[in-house]
Amino acid sequence: MDYKSWMCLICGWIYDEAEGLPEEGLLPGTRWTDIPINWTCSECGARKEDFEMVQI
Numbered sequence: 001m002d003y004k005s006w007m008c009l010i011c012g013w014i015y016d017e018a019e020g021l022p023e024e025g026l027l028p029g030t031r032w033t034d035i036p037i038n039w040t041c042s043e044c045g046a047r048k049e050d051f052e053m054v055q056i
Contacts, residue, residue: 017030
């Protein structure tokens with residue numbers, strides 16, 4: 001299954017499922033659906049619902 005990328009619609013920061021976000025406890029390969037609903041953008045604090053899947 002291919003990994004996807006998700007972009008914050010507020011600040012443009014990108015979460016890449018393949019890379020994860022180890023400094024926040026999201027190991028490489030962590031799927032977007034596995035991120036807690038109360039997680040926020042590490043750049044601007046936007047909510048998970050403010051992200052959209054993007055093709056890169």
